[in-house]
Amino acid sequence: MCLGIPARIVSIVDADAGLALAETAGVRRQINIALLAADGRALSTLVGKWVLLHVGFAMALIDQQEADRTLALLAQMEQRECDEP
Template identity: 50%
Template sequence: MCLGIPGCIVSIDNADDLVATVDVSGVRRQINISCVVDEAHPVESCVGDWVLVHVGFAMSRINEVEAAETLRLLRELGDLQAELENMQRPTDVVAAEEQGL
């Protein structure tokens, strides 16, 4: 929850609600980017930016080199896998609902 994971913004999905898709080590999911969009960083300029993602919200902009280093350390210790599984969880929720469970 408090860990935070680096992701790269690959598309803006809803500019009004500030919803974007990030790629975290090959896993993609939608996040909210409200906290990293301001006058200096208008929403359309965010694609390609690396951000630190906490519980589905981009909370800070980081540089690519640091992002790669953080991902490497998380992978080394097995924390990355747990976080990626966590990030993909809502798909399961939807799937369960569609099956009427």
């Protein structure tokens, strides 16, 4: 099973390498955003945007509403797992 996690891009780390710093649930990590720049989009325009993150790669831009819904579902899944005996 593959899982994409919403992450918000905080800053561009290395534009030439297509690397950014992203945050999810208070955790920051370096991610690859080169796939999002493939259409000629300037990387600087991605700061503050939400992306769908899979194994360190930003796969797609998503809106705030989609990010919130997905994060809420993930939190519910985590809570249910903690509640199970």
